[in-house]
Amino acid sequence: MSFLELRDITKRYGTLNAVSDVTLSVEKGEFVSLLGPSGCGKTTTLQMIAGFVEATSGSIRLDGRDITHAKANSRGLGIVFQSYALFPHMTVFDNVSFGLEMQRVPKAERKDRVDEALGLVHLSPYAGRYPRELSGGQRQRVALARAIVIRPPVLLLDEPLSNLDAKLREAMQFELRDIQRKVGTTTVMVTHDQAEAFSISDRVVVMEAGRITQIDQPYRIYEHPETEFISRFVGKTNLLPGTVQAINGLAASVSLAGIPVEIDAGGLVSGETVTLCVRPEKLRLIAAGQGRLPGRVAERYFLGSQWLYHIDGPLGTLMAVTPNDGSAPLETGVPVGVDWNPSVVRVHRGRLAEAPDPTLEAQ
Amino acid sequence: MSAAAPRFPTPLILSAPAALLFAALILTPLVLTALLSFNEFEHATGRTHGFTLDHYLAVLTDSYYLEIFLRTFRVAALATAICVVIGVPEAYILSRMGNPWRSVFLLVVLAPLLVSVVVRAFGWSMLLGPEGPINAALMALGFGRMRLLYSEGTVIVALVHVMLPFMVIPVWTSLQKLDPAVEQAALSFGASRGTAILRVVAPQILPGILSGSLIVFGLSASAFAIPGLLGGRRLKMVATIVYDQYLSDLNWPMGAAVAVLLLAANLIVMLTYHRVVEGHYRRRLG
Ligand SMILES: Nc1ncnc2c1ncn2[C@@H]1O[C@H](COP(=O)(O)OP(=O)(O)OP(=O)(O)O)[C@@H](O)[C@H]1O
Ligand SMILES: [Mg+2]
Numbered sequence: 001m002s003f004l005e006l007r008d009i010t011k012r013y014g015t016l017n018a019v020s021d022v023t024l025s026v027e028k029g030e031f032v033s034l035l036g037p038s039g040c041g042k043t044t045t046l047q048m049i050a051g052f053v054e055a056t057s058g059s060i061r062l063d064g065r066d067i068t069h070a071k072a073n074s075r076g077l078g079i080v081f082q083s084y085a086l087f088p089h090m091t092v093f094d095n096v097s098f099g100l101e102m103q104r105v106p107k108a109e110r111k112d113r114v115d116e117a118l119g120l121v122h123l124s125p126y127a128g129r130y131p132r133e134l135s136g137g138q139r140q141r142v143a144l145a146r147a148i149v150i151r152p153p154v155l156l157l158d159e160p161l162s163n164l165d166a167k168l169r170e171a172m173q174f175e176l177r178d179i180q181r182k183v184g185t186t187t188v189m190v191t192h193d194q195a196e197a198f199s200i201s202d203r204v205v206v207m208e209a210g211r212i213t214q215i216d217q218p219y220r221i222y223e224h225p226e227t228e229f230i231s232r233f234v235g236k237t238n239l240l241p242g243t244v245q246a247i248n249g250l251a252a253s254v255s256l257a258g259i260p261v262e263i264d265a266g267g268l269v270s271g272e273t274v275t276l277c278v279r280p281e282k283l284r285l286i287a288a289g290q291g292r293l294p295g296r297v298a299e300r301y302f303l304g305s306q307w308l309y310h311i312d313g314p315l316g317t318l319m320a321v322t323p324n325d326g327s328a329p330l331e332t333g334v335p336v337g338v339d340w341n342p343s344v345v346r347v348h349r350g351r352l353a354e355a356p357d358p359t360l361e362a363q
Numbered sequence: 364m365s366a367a368a369p370r371f372p373t374p375l376i377l378s379a380p381a382a383l384l385f386a387a388l389i390l391t392p393l394v395l396t397a398l399l400s401f402n403e404f405e406h407a408t409g410r411t412h413g414f415t416l417d418h419y420l421a422v423l424t425d426s427y428y429l430e431i432f433l434r435t436f437r438v439a440a441l442a443t444a445i446c447v448v449i450g451v452p453e454a455y456i457l458s459r460m461g462n463p464w465r466s467v468f469l470l471v472v473l474a475p476l477l478v479s480v481v482v483r484a485f486g487w488s489m490l491l492g493p494e495g496p497i498n499a500a501l502m503a504l505g506f507g508r509m510r511l512l513y514s515e516g517t518v519i520v521a522l523v524h525v526m527l528p529f530m531v532i533p534v535w536t537s538l539q540k541l542d543p544a545v546e547q548a549a550l551s552f553g554a555s556r557g558t559a560i561l562r563v564v565a566p567q568i569l570p571g572i573l574s575g576s577l578i579v580f581g582l583s584a585s586a587f588a589i590p591g592l593l594g595g596r597r598l599k600m601v602a603t604i605v606y607d608q609y610l611s612d613l614n615w616p617m618g619a620a621v622a623v624l625l626l627a628a629n630l631i632v633m634l635t636y637h638r639v640v641e642g643h644y645r646r647r648l649g
Contacts, residue, residue: 052547073550073559085544089566098562099552150552 001064003028003186004049004154009058011044018044020210022058029184031177033197036207037233042190043082045207046156049188050079062154078152080160082190084143086131092118092142093127099150117149120175122168136163144172148179155180157189161196173200194234198222206230222279228348231277238283238318240276244268257315261292263345275348280319282344285309285330291339293318297330311338393626400619411616418620428604428621432628435601438515438590439583442522446579449523450530451572455564457531458538472531480525484592487521488512491593513595521589526582530575537571538564573640577633584629601625 002025011019019041026032034042047053049060051072059068067075078099087095096117100110118124121141131139140163147155160176161169177200180187191197197204198218206214206221214226225231232239242256252265254274261276268274288294295313303321307329311318318338330336400418402411422428457468475483489495491511498508511517541564549559565572590600599607601621608618 050547050551052551071550072547073553073555075551076553077551079548079551081544081548083542083544085542085548087545087548087563089563098549098554102553102558146548146552 001061002026003030003063004188005061006045006049007059007061009045009048009060010056011041011048011053012056017210019048022207022210022212024205024212024215026186026188028186029180031180031187031189031200031202032205033201033203034188034190034205034207035192035194035197035234038192040207041210042192042207043158046079046158046188046190049154050077050156051075076152078147078150078155078185080140080143080147080155080157082158084131084139086139086142086146088131090130091127092123092129092131092134095131095142096146096149099146103150113149114145117145120148120179121145121172137165137168140164141172148185151183151185153186155185155187155189157187159190159192162191162193169196176200206234208233223346225277225346228275228277228350231346231348236280236319236321238278238280240278240315242274242276244270244272244274246270259293259314261345262342263347264342266347268347268349273350275350277346277348278340278344280308280321281306282340283311283318283320284339285311285320285322286337286339288335288337291337293338294335295338296335297332300329300332302329311336313338396619397623399616400623402616404614404616406614409613418617419624421617422621422624431599431601431604432624434515434599435584435625436628436632438519438522438600439580439586442519442526442583443576443580445519445523446526446530447572447576450527450575451534451565451568453527454531454534454538454571455560457535469535473528475524476528480588481592483525484521484589487517487524487593491517512593513597515594515598518590518594518598518600521593522583522586525586525589526579529578529582530572533575533578534568534571537568541567569640569643573637577637580636581629581633584632585625 004024004026006022006024009019009022010017022041022045024032034045036042044053048055051067051070055068059066061067062075087098090098093114096114097110100113105113114127115124118127121144123138123141123145126134126138126142131142134142140160144157144160147157147160157176161172164172173196176187176189179185189197189201198221201218203215204218204221205212208227208229214221214230216224221230222235225234228239231237240256242254242261245253245255245260247253247265247268247270250265251262252268254261254263254276256276263276284291293313293315295311295318297309298312298317299310301308302324305324306321307324309320309322309330311320320338399411401414401416403413403415403417404411453472457465457472460468491497493508493510493512495511497511501507501509545567546559546564549563550556554562585602586600587602587606590598591603591606594600594603602625605618605622605625608614608621612618
């Protein structure tokens with residue numbers, strides 16, 4: 001049996017199902033991220049594990065014990081709240097020390113552990129300050145230190161790094177991962193930053209409108225999104241609507257606005273409407289006149305390690321990403337050929353409700 | 364807007380009516396009272412004139428007056444303490460109630476404000492009087508009749524009843540401003556509910572408790588109707604002797620001196636209290 005188990009957890013607010021039938025098993029020592037758009041029920045799920053929101057139905061088990069209706073102060077979890085929830089009348093030191101005091105840790109040891117935790121989040125010089133004298137990112141790190149200092153069996157983190165700059169965020173991600181490896185803390189982290197979810201999680205749980213749509217390893221979520229929503233929400237993607245023209249054994253021929261493309265048949269039937277998903281970094285830009293599609297560079301964006309191109313062609317605008325190898329990028333307006341390896345194409349059955357706006361997808 | 368401000372003193376003009384009202388209705392009588400307290404008083408004719416410190420000396424050296432001052436502040440302090448003990452948990456419970464009940468109970472807490480103090484004082488004296496229901500119940504239970512009226516305890520109970528809303532309202536207001544997640548955070552670290560309230564909630568609502576106790580103390584120390592009606596002739600408080608000096612002895616300068624001393628003592632007690640309590644939280648809560 002898993003360490004932390006949610007079974008058919010539902011939370012209803014009036015007529016709104018904030019969380020519906022969430023079932024999730026987390027192994028001991030595992031790092032799981034809840035990823036999803038704003039308002040999809042991530043915080044509500046976490047709060048039900050923490051015991052601050054009562055589940056309308058379903059059950060939660062922790063280490064074999066049913067905690068669905070257990071009091072929050074008997075669960076022994078370390079929590080970072082989305083709003084930080086620091087004690088405003090206590091110094092940073094006292095904030096971090098509070099949990100240890102509640103555990104009746106002796107004073108001398110308490111000081112050592114608080115100092116260590118504050119060092120971990122790079123806040124040692126701020127021990128004597130009050131929360132209102134700190135910046136947003138500093139407050140967030142106090143909240144993190146306060147949760148990890150008690151070495152809880154389960155850490156619940158609600159967007160614990162959302163207010164940090166890129167460098168600090170990366171450093172904190174490694175710290176979190178490190179703590180979790182060393183101490184074996186089971187961690188459930190809420191985030192809407194997919195890069196963060198991918199870089200430190202063992203598994204990612206994608207949520208949409210109160211439901212779990214996919215639970216998988218980061219790599220598989222990215223490469224094999226089970227729904228079109230996920231392929232749009234996770235990373236950037238090119239969505240190409242088409243129709244299956246013919247099935248030839250294991251291969252299917254799909255017509256994309258009249259241009260035939262070969263893909264794996266995988267249960268498709270002739271005449272079916274499908275959407276092909278191709279990640280921008282899987283597109284190759286080659287010499288004009290070659291490849292599967294003709295195109296013209298419409299825009300280019302410098303992303304540091306990569307170039308992002310918008311390519312106008314017969315299927316509308318495609319996004320393509322190429323590594324920045326130091327050579328000069330393509331100029332806007334030049335004609336190119338677009339090619340891809342057939343194995344990188346993911347197929348979703350059915351047609352898109354509406355064509356996605358590539359500028360929105362870039363978020 | 365800001366360029367025009369120096370030429371056209373809008374703030375001054377806008378605050379002038381309130382300032383005039385304040386000066387006319389509060390400062391003028393206060394100054395007149397203070398001046399009056401230094402006048403000599405002729406018992407034979409009732410005329411007041413000249414300058415003397417006799418009244419102040421008389422009050423400050425007479426143990427009769429000192430006892431009344433002490434009693435007044437003791438009663439006010441006790442009433443304040445009881446208001447804190449009852450009012451703060453009451454406000455906390457109110458703030459945690461679900462919606463239909465919260466409104467109902469808030470109304471119950473505030474309802475006494477809608478009834479005149481005098482009416483309420485008479486209510487208490489009927490309830491506690493020799494023929495009142497309390498005594499009737501005591502008799503029925505075999506305890507015999509007790510003298511409940513005209514005691515310090517009765518005055519304190521009645522003051523608490525009158526003053527409780529003035530404690531509940533500011534505490535309730537500061538509770539409204541708290542982030543509930545902060546208390547949840549305390550619980551998540553394994554704090555019991557009691558510890559969470561004492562260590563995390565109470566310090567944050569200290570400003571509300573402070574202003575509530577200042578209001579209650581100030582109003583109690585200068586209360587007139589409650590001690591006048593429930594303390595009777597026997598149990599004098601400062602406000603009631605001011606009344607006696609003015610209306611029974613017709614010694615207005617003496618009454619004025621007592622009133623000025625009450626005001627001064629009240630101010631000193633409240634400022635000291637404010638300093639002590641505020642010193643504790645100023646740095647923390649800003
Ligand atoms: N106390 C409440 N009463 C009514 N509705 C609520 C309550 N709390 C949350 N909701 C609703 O439940 C849904 C899920 O909220 P939740 O806070 O879990 O979102 P989230 O995934 O954490 O979003 P974000 O990324 O913006 O923090 C939202 O639609 C929200 O409006
Ligand atoms: Mg949230």
